[in-house]
Amino acid sequence: MTAETPITASEDDGAGGKMPLLDHLIELRSRLLKSLVAIALAFGVCLYFAEPIFSILVQPLVAAGQGKIIYTQLFEAFFVQIKVALFASMMIAFPVIANQLWKFVAPGLYRKEKRALLPFILATPVLFTAGACLAYFVTVPVALKFLLGFQGDMGGIEQEALPSVANYLSFIMQFIMAFGIAFLLPIFLMLIERSGLVTREQLVSARRYMIVAAFAIAAVATPPDILSQFLLALPLILLYELSLFAIWFTQRRRKTGAEEAPVEPLEEA
Numbered sequence: 001m002t003a004e005t006p007i008t009a010s011e012d013d014g015a016g017g018k019m020p021l022l023d024h025l026i027e028l029r030s031r032l033l034k035s036l037v038a039i040a041l042a043f044g045v046c047l048y049f050a051e052p053i054f055s056i057l058v059q060p061l062v063a064a065g066q067g068k069i070i071y072t073q074l075f076e077a078f079f080v081q082i083k084v085a086l087f088a089s090m091m092i093a094f095p096v097i098a099n100q101l102w103k104f105v106a107p108g109l110y111r112k113e114k115r116a117l118l119p120f121i122l123a124t125p126v127l128f129t130a131g132a133c134l135a136y137f138v139t140v141p142v143a144l145k146f147l148l149g150f151q152g153d154m155g156g157i158e159q160e161a162l163p164s165v166a167n168y169l170s171f172i173m174q175f176i177m178a179f180g181i182a183f184l185l186p187i188f189l190m191l192i193e194r195s196g197l198v199t200r201e202q203l204v205s206a207r208r209y210m211i212v213a214a215f216a217i218a219a220v221a222t223p224p225d226i227l228s229q230f231l232l233a234l235p236l237i238l239l240y241e242l243s244l245f246a247i248w249f250t251q252r253r254r255k256t257g258a259e260e261a262p263v264e265p266l267e268e269a
Helices: 021-048 050-057 059-063 076-108 111-148 165-182 185-194 200-205 207-221 226-260
Strands: 152-154 157-159
Touching: 021 050, 021 076, 050 059, 050 076, 050 165, 059 111, 076 111, 076 165, 111 165, 111 185, 111 226, 165 207, 165 226, 185 200, 185 226, 200 207, 200 226, 207 226
Parallel strands: none
Antiparallel strands: 152 157
16 A cells, blocks of 8 residues: 555444455355364264263253153164264354354454444353353253152052153253343344344333243243243343343443543634
């Protein structure tokens, strides 16, 4: 760049230059390959430790008083280990996947946009982990105690629960994924508010519809019993209210920062 070449506003603000479509595709392929390699490496390690990982996942069932778990098909136990390894590898490789996604998107963002988006990306694994922990330590044990409570004498016939390994794995994975994704609700609402798609006033006025939507989402994402649905719907409603407060707080900070920003004097012609 020569001394006479002016610096554009986009370059000064930190946005990357334009890239041809082919270069974008090559860059995307590179990021995808690195993410797949991370998943493959994590899968190999998790497959070796599949039994210890499954023994951790089965602890809520043990704590609920169930001392036996069965498999009814010869290949069921093997495929359960594959599913356990894949589930754990996705969790372990998520930071690498998120980092590759950020490296692919970040060059096309302005410096101000990077500062605004980065906190949301950093908060995503934290909130997902919080939701998964709530499911594992609180919700799943409560749901299991309720569902296993139907054992016993039923009109002279002994009723006993004998869950299969595949059935239980699907049960706990469904809970963990549902609660982990549900806890990303504040990030989603704050992003669409920050982008101007909705306002806080609109979100406040839609509160009654959100309550209905929370129970509808819980009915789809959890097993078909009222207790499990309630245990997901209640955190969704609380997270929605937390999102409204967080949006109000960030709006107040942006307004205060705009008022305190120095006003540059106009240059005389």
